[in-house]
Amino acid sequence: MNDSYIINQLAENREQYFHAVAPPIIQTSNFAYPTVDEFAYAVTHEKDEHIYTRGNNPTVNMLCQKMAALEGAEDCLMVGSGAAAITNAIMSQVSMGDHIVSVKNVYSWATRLMTNTLPRFGITTTFIDGTDINNFVETISDKTRLIYLESPISWTFEIQDLEKIAELARKKGIITIIDNSYCTALCQKPIEFGIDIIIYSATKYYNGHSDIVAGAICGSKEKMTQIFYNEYMTFGNILSPQNAWLMLRSLRTLPIRLKQSSESTLKILDFLRKSPKIDKIWYPFEESNPQIDLVNKQMKMPMGMFTVSLKNKDISSIKKFCESLQSFLIAVSWGGHESLIMPKCAFVSETDPQASMIRFYIGLEEADYIIEDLEKNLFLL
Numbered sequence: 001m002n003d004s005y006i007i008n009q010l011a012e013n014r015e016q017y018f019h020a021v022a023p024p025i026i027q028t029s030n031f032a033y034p035t036v037d038e039f040a041y042a043v044t045h046e047k048d049e050h051i052y053t054r055g056n057n058p059t060v061n062m063l064c065q066k067m068a069a070l071e072g073a074e075d076c077l078m079v080g081s082g083a084a085a086i087t088n089a090i091m092s093q094v095s096m097g098d099h100i101v102s103v104k105n106v107y108s109w110a111t112r113l114m115t116n117t118l119p120r121f122g123i124t125t126t127f128i129d130g131t132d133i134n135n136f137v138e139t140i141s142d143k144t145r146l147i148y149l150e151s152p153i154s155w156t157f158e159i160q161d162l163e164k165i166a167e168l169a170r171k172k173g174i175i176t177i178i179d180n181s182y183c184t185a186l187c188q189k190p191i192e193f194g195i196d197i198i199i200y201s202a203t204k205y206y207n208g209h210s211d212i213v214a215g216a217i218c219g220s221k222e223k224m225t226q227i228f229y230n231e232y233m234t235f236g237n238i239l240s241p242q243n244a245w246l247m248l249r250s251l252r253t254l255p256i257r258l259k260q261s262s263e264s265t266l267k268i269l270d271f272l273r274k275s276p277k278i279d280k281i282w283y284p285f286e287e288s289n290p291q292i293d294l295v296n297k298q299m300k301m302p303m304g305m306f307t308v309s310l311k312n313k314d315i316s317s318i319k320k321f322c323e324s325l326q327s328f329l330i331a332v333s334w335g336g337h338e339s340l341i342m343p344k345c346a347f348v349s350e351t352d353p354q355a356s357m358i359r360f361y362i363g364l365e366e367a368d369y370i371i372e373d374l375e376k377n378l379f380l381l
């Protein structure tokens, strides 16, 4: 299916609402039935019926259909945050006594779930360097039920060989989950490499306007139905119809937003590479990246986030540099309209070897405007 068709036409059903171009927000908690028999049928088929908005809502479902189609997946469940997507997906696949193999340095709250919460239920996790397939082979045991991936990982952007890992997992009957937030389905389709469940922080690129928190879980009809009747309905981390509508609006501009962010990022990286003030750049598409061939195989386009370290390792200078930049806000998150920086020294001690790292997200501003700002403030550094 063509992405333009998915974003603009699929699941719109305009004849049901006066041929309005924009879909309605069905702002309701429950749905009424004309007869007891129809009601009774619906209650036993909740995944396919509108009974209660914690389960299904037409505005949310329209978004689910588009998200699934963009992913090339059979089905999608939208949830109230990326963290909820992680929790629903992971907890749906493991039971007491099971073992998880996870790439190390995945999203912090996913790490927290696996190190703090799951051990209380008898589920253990081994964190490995995901760049070498042998680490997976060596760490998998009879108890391993799940492999958890994030490719690329944040800050240093190492990637994993999705095809090889999926093949290994399939052979052993192990489920694979990937956090694909950095790429979106437009840049990387893990399903094509055999990954089972794809999760997103839709707060980031998909929504893209820094005004809502949202998550998505994509996969087979069978798996999504299993999650729906268990974790999804019981945890109740739903996305509201209002926020689903905002996401539907955001999807209209997703390709053009990604294109702008991507093009600006390449220009800005060109500038930074030439700057004598920069020590190192971490970015998947750097020619010097030892994983560049795998990057080119798995990722269809360069995205808008990278990390740099400055030659000047003095923390007060780094802080001053960050605070002086006019075109960047100092904040967590990324994927919105606004360019952001996140200095590592806000998270680690000043003596940490990574303390001079700064993560950049390039938003929708003109590249020249950002470069001018960087040039001025790097010069003062």
Ligand SMILES: *Cc1c(COP(=O)(O)O)cnc(C)c1O
Pocket: 081, 082, 083, 084, 107, 150, 154, 179, 181, 182, 200, 201, 202, 203, 204, 213, 214, 215, 333
């Ligand atoms: C932000 C983020 C999450 C968490 O998503 P929320 O929507 O903030 O709950 C998960 N994974 C990655 C890679 C993220 O950047």
